[in-house]
Amino acid sequence: MRISRWGWTIATVLVGTIGTAAFAGPVADKVGHTDPAKFRKLTAVHSGAGGMAFAPLLGTDALSTNLIFIHRGEIAPRSGIGQHFHNQCEEMxxxxxxxxxxxxDGRTSTLAGPAAVPDRMGHAHAIYNAGDRPLQWLNVNVGMTKRYDTFDLGDSRVGAAIDPVPQFISMRLDRTLLRPMQAMDGGQGAVLYRRALQPSVFATPWSFxxxxxxxxxxxxxxATKPGMSEVYYVVGGEGEMTIAGETVPVRTGDAVPVDVDQPRAIRQRGAAPLEFMVIGIARDQAAKAAYAAATAPRR
Known part of the structure; x- marks a missing residue:
């Protein structure tokens, strides 16, 4: 089956039909690079207002786990993505x-970026840019399998009532919330880190x-995380990552996949800090449960 709703076709392959070996190959060939010149313009996305431009950074072939895609783009002023359901996948x-x-689920609040809102499986979500300039936008989708599903409500959410306090889970990439960690995984110096969303937030193998x-x-x-794959999206800065023995340069706008059982290391380069949003996706629900138990705060 193929889906062309987003302006290009997305292969939807059931998990289990592709073995881990199919995802082998040079890491450098798998890194997704943000390139506005490759953005495609679309209007009325999920019956939303106005238009936007975006392109895939990573697809179903990036990881052996159930990452379906990561998209990067811009939402034009007074434009957005209409309200729609995902019943077998989760999106952020x-x-x-x-x-x-x-x-x-029909409740709307305004959040200041950089911010993210996860949409749990079986719930509805939307986004709208009510401002006068484009918004830089990223979208992550993870499923129970590698199959994407959607059900549109035909609701643009233009003029929706605004709750002053969000009635849903959200997070901000707020540096003031980070805490120092010395010699992370045996590295040099102190980095700043926090877990923004815990395994319990998600119903799919999406884990953090x-x-x-x-x-x-x-x-x-x-280091590796047993049973876990990761995607490192570079929010800012530049550096290099070594994944399974291969070193690749990384910079703002890159999405770097790290598959299950692949060790990774990170080194900052240049004058600016190297900042990441890290997505963790377990091999399956059993691996997610084991990881959640191993990383749960001690009481």
Missing amino acids: FVILDGDAQFTI VDHLLVPPGASVGS
């Missing part, structure tokens, strides 16, 4: 700047969202 809209109106800042001169050592 991220704004990297500005303000946006996020909706979950982390915020990581690597200051100048610091690094993160080589």
Whole structure:
């Protein structure tokens, strides 16, 4: 089956039909690079207002786990994505700047970026840019399988009532919330880190969202998370990552996939800190449960 709703076709492959070996190959070939010249313009996305431009960074072939896609683009002024359901996958809209109106199950609030709102499986969501300039936007989709599903409500959410306090789960990439961690995974110096979204937030094998800042001169050592894959989206800065023995340069706008059982290490380069949003996706629900138990705060 193929879906062309987003202006290009997305292969929807059931999990289990593709083995881990199919995802082998040079890491450098798998890194997704943000390139506005490749953005495609679409209007009325999920019956939303106005238009936007975006392109895929990573697709179903990036990881052996159930990552379906990561998209990167811009939402034009007074434009958005209409309210729609995902019943077998989960999605998270991220704004990297500005303000946006996020909706979950018909309740809408304005959040200042950089911010993200996850949409749990079986719930509805939307986003609207009520401002006068484009919003930089990122979208992450993870499923129970690698199959994407959607059900549109025909609701643009334009003029929706705004709740002053969000009635849904949200997070901000707020550096003031980060905490220092010395010699992370055997690396050099101190990095700043926090777990922004815990495993319990998600119903699929999606397991966490982390915020990581690597200051100048610091690094993160080589390590793996058992049963877990990750995507490192570079929010800002530049550096290099070594994944399964292969070192690749990374910079703002890159999405770097790290598959199950692949060790990764990180080194900052340049004058600015290297900042990541990290997406964790377990091999399956059993691996997610084991990871959640191993990382649960001790009482």
